[in-house]
Amino acid sequence: MILKFLISALICFVFIEAESRSLECSKVPIGECCTRLWSERCPQPQCAKQVNRRCPERKALIQHALHSKDLRRAPQKPEAPKCGTAETGYQPCTTKSVANKLFLSCCELYVPQECHFMCEYEYDQEKTKNMLSRMILENKCSFKHISSILYCASQNRNNTKCCADLDLNSSQLMVGSRCLRMCDPSGSSLDKITKQDVTCLYNWNVIMYCSHSGITEM
Numbered sequence: 001m002i003l004k005f006l007i008s009a010l011i012c013f014v015f016i017e018a019e020s021r022s023l024e025c026s027k028v029p030i031g032e033c034c035t036r037l038w039s040e041r042c043p044q045p046q047c048a049k050q051v052n053r054r055c056p057e058r059k060a061l062i063q064h065a066l067h068s069k070d071l072r073r074a075p076q077k078p079e080a081p082k083c084g085t086a087e088t089g090y091q092p093c094t095t096k097s098v099a100n101k102l103f104l105s106c107c108e109l110y111v112p113q114e115c116h117f118m119c120e121y122e123y124d125q126e127k128t129k130n131m132l133s134r135m136i137l138e139n140k141c142s143f144k145h146i147s148s149i150l151y152c153a154s155q156n157r158n159n160t161k162c163c164a165d166l167d168l169n170s171s172q173l174m175v176g177s178r179c180l181r182m183c184d185p186s187g188s189s190l191d192k193i194t195k196q197d198v199t200c201l202y203n204w205n206v207i208m209y210c211s212h213s214g215i216t217e218m
């Protein structure tokens, strides 16, 4: 009698356990979006921003979930990718590692070796500040190469709109629209970058983000 009860309780427990496991899609806390692994079947839209900013190599996990949801909603009309546009906050379309390879291979042609440490899409402001101080204060790479570095970063694309949308045209910077020149290397006179452009260089992370974002096809 007791045995029978125990067995049925056990079966019941196993059943509940299995069911809850198949439905389990625990929400990943924002702080763990770049460290915790989750299944592609468990969309974690709350992680999109964090992933873009801190671990873009995980973007596929986010995009996969979004894409399969779109397909379910409208199978006859798959959404066009919107990366690199204002709607996605200029989320880059290429991974950082792919884009960095392009960036560096361009620098190998146009920028001297001692400046190659600048040829990387870095959007962490602490890190870009260190890179710039290495460049300027430690004199590791001459200032005159900035325009070639920016040219390689942008792959000759015009990212003015992204930079303006991300506040590089803000009157608070008190340099007018000067900084936008760094987002349009093919345009105005970038050969005339001077020490007054330090305010703009302080936002190097934004310039790098928009440059990366502008690379929409390989």
Ligand SMILES: *[C@@H]1O[C@H](CO)[C@@H](O)[C@H](O)[C@H]1NC(C)=O
Binding pocket: 160, 161, 164, 169, 177, 180
């Ligand atoms: C930048 O700001 C100026 C002055 O506010 C404005 O005239 C100009 O259109 C802006 N440029 C862009 C690309 O938004």
Ligand SMILES: *[C@@H]1O[C@H](CO)[C@@H](O)[C@H](O)[C@H]1NC(C)=O
Binding pocket: 158, 159, 160, 161, 184, 186, 187, 188
């Ligand atoms: C780059 O884009 C901005 C605004 O989108 C535009 O004003 C500017 O003329 C463009 N530059 C070139 C070289 O086309």
